[in-house]
Amino acid sequence: MSAMDLQVLRSFQAVAQGLTVTEAAAEARVTQPALSRALRRLEEEVGAQLLQRVGRVLRPTPAGRVFKEYVDAVLDSYDQGRRAVAEAVDPDTGTVSLAFLHTLGTWLVPRLVTGFREEFPRVRFELYQHVENGLVQHLLDATADLVITSGDPGHPLITWRRLLVEPLWLAVPTGHRLAERRRVRLAEVAEEPFILLKPGYGLRSVTETLCRRAGFAPFVGFEGEEVHTLRGLVAAGLGVSLIPSSPDTAATPDFPIRYLEITDVRGARDIGVAWLSGRTLPPASRRFIDHALRVTAGVADGGW
Known part of the structure; x- marks a missing residue:
């Protein structure tokens, strides 16, 4: 041809x-x-x-x-x-085509990419940021070799490996009735408005699932498209929210928020890497999987 x-x-x-x-x-x-x-x-x-x-x-x-x-x-x-x-001619080069959950673009993905490029500086990255529902399609359409997502997609054509467990904290404004506590039951805010990401985002479905396990359906006060927006709306006193990763628990003038540990349900989500099971991955992408698994192997539940 x-x-x-x-x-x-x-x-x-x-x-x-x-x-x-x-x-x-x-x-x-x-x-x-x-x-x-x-x-x-x-x-x-x-x-x-x-x-x-x-x-x-x-x-x-x-x-x-x-x-x-x-x-x-x-x-x-x-x-x-x-x-x-x-890559066979020059095994230290190549391209890693990686799609990832948008909430991981502020901490996990930059750390993994930076660490990998320190070892393989001539490898290029093609990065795609997407909501949860679009990540599987990136693999099926072959527009990405790998995706980093929350939870196993559960697709028969996809292999998924857990990298770490990312904690979720209940974020409340500093003037909230629970703000002086360190640990709470999620059920204690069952009657309060929740600030959620829009439908289709993984954090939205995780939040709804945890609330159901705590015995209630969350009342949607506001919806956003970025975790930064959720934090801003919580800081403004417009509701509470489940925020991923381990943020600094000290409030700041820009974000007067307290982050509280949840005790009645497992306040966490699994983060992992996935690829098409039947597809032969390029060497650089296989190396990146090994790198991601290696550097996150020592990460305990509760933070990097």
């Missing part, structure tokens, strides 16, 4: 995923008419119409959707092969 044939397949893939022919042509550095002719020749070779016009854009036909699955697999195998050859 020539480089030109591969480019046509990449352009077909891009158009099938939503790019216009003009945008795909710009990516391929060819003219729009030239790409249109190439896509028509592809349809002739396959023997079926692969794209159809819907309004002002092209969308895959049923045959096109079937064909795209095989195109995705061909291009993924080719790209993996190129990476494997490059």
